[in-house]
Amino acid sequence: MTANSKDGDLRERARRVIPNGMYGHESTARLPEGYPQFFASGEGARIRDVDGAEYIDWMCAYGPNLLGYGQPDVLAAVEAQQRRGDTLTGPGPVMVELAEAMVDMVSHADWAMFCKNGGDATSMAMVTARAHRGRRKILVGTGAYHGASPWNTPVKVGVTEEDRAHLIQFEEGDLDSLADAARRAGDDFAGLFVTPYRMRTFMDQTEPDAEFARGARRICDEAGALLIVDDVRSGLRVARDCSWETVGVRPDLSCWGKVIGNGQPISALLGADIAREAAGKIFVTGSFWFSAAPMAGALETLRIVRETDCLERLTAIGEALRAGLAAQSEAFGFGLRQTGPAALPMVLFEDDPDFRLGYAWCAAALRAGAYLSPYHNMFSNAAMTEADVTRTLEATGAAFEELRRTRESLLPPPQLAPRA
Amino acid sequence: MTANSKDGDLRERARRVIPNGMYGHESTARLPEGYPQFFASGEGARIRDVDGAEYIDWMCAYGPNLLGYGQPDVLAAVEAQQRRGDTLTGPGPVMVELAEAMVDMVSHADWAMFCKNGGDATSMAMVTARAHRGRRKILVGTGAYHGASPWNTPVKVGVTEEDRAHLIQFEEGDLDSLADAARRAGDDFAGLFVTPYRMRTFMDQTEPDAEFARGARRICDEAGALLIVDDVRSGLRVARDCSWETVGVRPDLSCWGKVIGNGQPISALLGADIAREAAGKIFVTGSFWFSAAPMAGALETLRIVRETDCLERLTAIGEALRAGLAAQSEAFGFGLRQTGPAALPMVLFEDDPDFRLGYAWCAAALRAGAYLSPYHNMFSNAAMTEADVTRTLEATGAAFEELRRTRESLLPPPQLAPRA
Numbered sequence: 039m040t041a042n043s044k045d046g047d048l049r050e051r052a053r054r055v056i057p058n059g060m061y062g063h064e065s066t067a068r069l070p071e072g073y074p075q076f077f078a079s080g081e082g083a084r085i086r087d088v089d090g091a092e093y094i095d096w097m098c099a100y101g102p103n104l105l106g107y108g109q110p111d112v113l114a115a116v117e118a119q120q121r122r123g124d125t126l127t128g129p130g131p132v133m134v135e136l137a138e139a140m141v142d143m144v145s146h147a148d149w150a151m152f153c154k155n156g157g158d159a160t161s162m163a164m165v166t167a168r169a170h171r172g173r174r175k176i177l178v179g180t181g182a183y184h185g186a187s188p189w190n191t192p193v194k195v196g197v198t199e200e201d202r203a204h205l206i207q208f209e210e211g212d213l214d215s216l217a218d219a220a221r222r223a224g225d226d227f228a229g230l231f232v233t234p235y236r237m238r239t240f241m242d243q244t245e246p247d248a249e250f251a252r253g254a255r256r257i258c259d260e261a262g263a264l265l266i267v268d269d270v271r272s273g274l275r276v277a278r279d280c281s282w283e284t285v286g287v288r289p290d291l292s293c294w295g296k297v298i299g300n301g302q303p304i305s306a307l308l309g310a311d312i313a314r315e316a317a318g319k320i321f322v323t324g325s326f327w328f329s330a331a332p333m334a335g336a337l338e339t340l341r342i343v344r345e346t347d348c349l350e351r352l353t354a355i356g357e358a359l360r361a362g363l364a365a366q367s368e369a370f371g372f373g374l375r376q377t378g379p380a381a382l383p384m385v386l387f388e389d390d391p392d393f394r395l396g397y398a399w400c401a402a403a404l405r406a407g408a409y410l411s412p413y414h415n416m417f418s419n420a421a422m423t424e425a426d427v428t429r430t431l432e433a434t435g436a437a438f439e440e441l442r443r444t445r446e447s448l449l450p451p452p453q454l455a456p457r458a
Numbered sequence: 459m460t461a462n463s464k465d466g467d468l469r470e471r472a473r474r475v476i477p478n479g480m481y482g483h484e485s486t487a488r489l490p491e492g493y494p495q496f497f498a499s500g501e502g503a504r505i506r507d508v509d510g511a512e513y514i515d516w517m518c519a520y521g522p523n524l525l526g527y528g529q530p531d532v533l534a535a536v537e538a539q540q541r542r543g544d545t546l547t548g549p550g551p552v553m554v555e556l557a558e559a560m561v562d563m564v565s566h567a568d569w570a571m572f573c574k575n576g577g578d579a580t581s582m583a584m585v586t587a588r589a590h591r592g593r594r595k596i597l598v599g600t601g602a603y604h605g606a607s608p609w610n611t612p613v614k615v616g617v618t619e620e621d622r623a624h625l626i627q628f629e630e631g632d633l634d635s636l637a638d639a640a641r642r643a644g645d646d647f648a649g650l651f652v653t654p655y656r657m658r659t660f661m662d663q664t665e666p667d668a669e670f671a672r673g674a675r676r677i678c679d680e681a682g683a684l685l686i687v688d689d690v691r692s693g694l695r696v697a698r699d700c701s702w703e704t705v706g707v708r709p710d711l712s713c714w715g716k717v718i719g720n721g722q723p724i725s726a727l728l729g730a731d732i733a734r735e736a737a738g739k740i741f742v743t744g745s746f747w748f749s750a751a752p753m754a755g756a757l758e759t760l761r762i763v764r765e766t767d768c769l770e771r772l773t774a775i776g777e778a779l780r781a782g783l784a785a786q787s788e789a790f791g792f793g794l795r796q797t798g799p800a801a802l803p804m805v806l807f808e809d810d811p812d813f814r815l816g817y818a819w820c821a822a823a824l825r826a827g828a829y830l831s832p833y834h835n836m837f838s839n840a841a842m843t844e845a846d847v848t849r850t851l852e853a854t855g856a857a858f859e860e861l862r863r864t865r866e867s868l869l870p871p872p873q874l875a876p877r878a
Binding site: 048051052055056057058060061062063064066074075076077078079080081084085088095097100101102103107108113116117120121122123124125126127128129130131132134137140141148149150151154155156161164165166167168169174184186187188189191192195196197198200203204240243272295298301302309315316317318319320321322323324325326327328332361372393399400407409420452 | 464468471472475476477478480481482483484486494495496497498499500501505515517518519520521522523527528536537540541542543544545546547548549550551553557558561566568569570571574576577578581584585586587588589594606607608609612615616619620621623624630671686690715716721722724725729730732734735736737738739740741742743745746747748749752775814829847
């Protein structure tokens with residue numbers, strides 16, 4: 039995809055005017071060779087690269103595509119609001135309507151604040167937790183991703199020790215480790231961040247764990263600290279509510295983003311009444327936080343989530359893919375570990391410590407028209423059909439076939455050399 | 459605007475589901491009574507509130523409205539891209555085209571990185587400056603606004619001392635103060651943030667100052683620190699280039715936002731080659747940073763800026779307003795201080811230490827159809843016509859008239875009591 043192609047030409051131009059030609063989570067730097075960097079269009083479940091190849095897209099823009107790219111009702115709501123007014127000198131009525139809709143939908147929430155990046159919501163949650171009782175210590179899972187600001191970025195270049203001075207780490211899902219972290223925080227314990235389940239790159243995922251969730255709630259209650267669920271990635275794919283509602287535990291704050299506007303730029307911090315005063319004392323803002331068009335898109339997205347079986351559908355699609363891959367891998371003699379909620383599937387190969395099998399398999403599936411990730415959880419969306427799953431399984435079947443032939447000659451992915 | 463009105467009803471509903479009913483820079487909490495919080499629509503130079511009142515809007519969404527709300531060419535570019543694909547699994551070709559357009563337009567820039575909030579760009583600049591030579595100290599003007607993250611928010615609630623541990627303040631525009639700050643930073647001096655001129659609320663503005671700019675450049679060069687111009691607010695209203703190009707000084711990094719997509723959610727960090735390697739080493743990202751529709755809007759906005767006399771027009775409009783207000787204030791016996799670039803006018807009253815004159819005058823002008831600010835710099839836009847200036851001056855004339863009658867009975871604005 040790099041030589042004699044439009045993607046290659048664009049990469050070349052990009053290298054001149056963008057550091058490394060690309061940055062952030064949509065960079066293909068860690069993906070197998072052959073993955074296109076630039077896309078011409080997207081519709082429903084599919085994306086088309088700039089050289090005209092079409093893929094069934096299991097990355098869904100790394101989450102935002104919940105209902106299908108360009109979902110007509112959402113797009114119509116966005117366009118209508120854009121024409122009336124988008125970024126104005128004050129918000130539109132849609133801001134109030136959207137806050138009401140989110141508070142209605144999410145059991146623990148009494149109020150909402152909107153922003154742009156998922157990281158805006160997590161940073162606001164941190165500041166709110168500190169403002170709540172004037173405490174400083176924030177507990178975060180080791181390796182858990184909560185954004186890319188100095189305090190939470192996984193890459194520490196350009197970051198000072200002080201940026202992370204009051205963070206205390208614990209092992210995700212481990213109540214003893216969490217209790218120990220809480221003890222270390224002592225009476226300076228402001229807030230605890232959790233993801234609803236473990237969702238890290240290159241690792242098996244878990245599922246929401248009732249015992250851990252109840253323990254986390256109890257530890258926060260005993261300390262008078264705020265419990266924060268970061269639902270930016272998992273929100274609306276696990277539940278029509280905060281993801282921990284599935285295990286009966288309600289946080290004080292939850293962070294939302296990605297899907298809530300089906301790709302429109304909007305994120306949110308939701309909170310319970312206990313955190314309302316603190317949230318009202320902090321100063322947070324952004325040039326486009328009050329823009330009405332993304333809010334109109336989010337309001338329509340939430341309506342569809344509420345009134346249709348889209349969540350059940352995208353879970354069923356994820357389960358169909360999982361079942362198909364399990365059968366294929368067994369037939370071809372490979373072991374797969376398929377983990378996490380079905381709507382956010384993670385697929386890793388057994389006996390693949392340097393990921394050469396996964397990388398080769400994904401690269402082959404891509405050539406056959408299925409866009410998968412060898413290291414990041416994937417996402418299903420409600421525009422996917424049984425036919426898309428069938429078509430994906432044809433691609434992965436061809437990929438297993440190829441992998442069976444080539445497995446002995448595979449080398450470790452050079453993209454992962456810096457990691458190893 | 460609070461009782462028996464749609465705005466009042468929305469505020470009441472908002473208070474239930476949003477802390478304080480509203481937050482951030484578009485909250486009317488510090489504005490005079492009568493300012494509507496919610497707007498139904500905007501077109502060209504005008505906004506209409508939810509009760510149907512129309513205003514000539516001199517706040518321009520606090521900057522983003524450069525060419526007029528809903529400018530047809532920009533809107534068409536945005537809608538066309540939205541239908542092709544917006545937030546996908548990778549960027550579109552428009553990302554490269556936009557980076558090329560910005561690098562072509564801004565003299566000091568060799569590369570660009572896009573993000574959402576102005577504060578994303580300033581935070582990326584800070585991290586890049588620290589990554590450049592592994593130093594930590596960041597120099598910022600006392601009271602200068604560079605965003606609302608923990609490291610730079612003007613309100614310290616929920617913020618720790620460590621969040622600001624490596625900031626060193628200097629007095630804006632004061633070379634001695636800057637040199638002293640640089641000495642204190644010593645060999646840990648990573649970067650210097652400046653706004654192109656002093657632009658603070660409740661204060662007279664300045665203009666870009668060649669001597670200070672040259673001195674800042676020299677101090678950074680001598681220390682091997684990066685010079686960062688925060689052009690988020692002033693960009694494209696002062697020059698078709700970095701605002702300090704008007705005084706012949708080129709920074710290493712510049713931060714852009716607000717206007718570059720005429721209200722579309724996009725911001726940017728631009729840099730010179732000296733900072734390219736550092737910018738390529740940091741990890742920064744956001745769910746919607748690679749969305750194509752705002753980039754298409756920005757590309758079209760930049761084309762219009764480049765190919766039309768819009769910048770000259772909005773400067774002329776600002777000058778016409780300024781001249782009109784000067785004549786009116788003299789005629790009515792009030793002293794006005796009108797400061798800053800004409801396209802970003804600041805209007806403050808002489809002999810008005812508690813702002814009662816300015817607040818009453820703005821409130822009266824609002825009732826007559828002109829939306830002004832008594833504490834924040836305003837903005838002209840290219841959709842404003844001579845007739846809009848005339849109409850605005852009718853409103854401000856009526857406001858001066860009223861102010862002459864009521865001045866003796868005015869009280870200090872209660873909104874400012876927490877400030878005083």
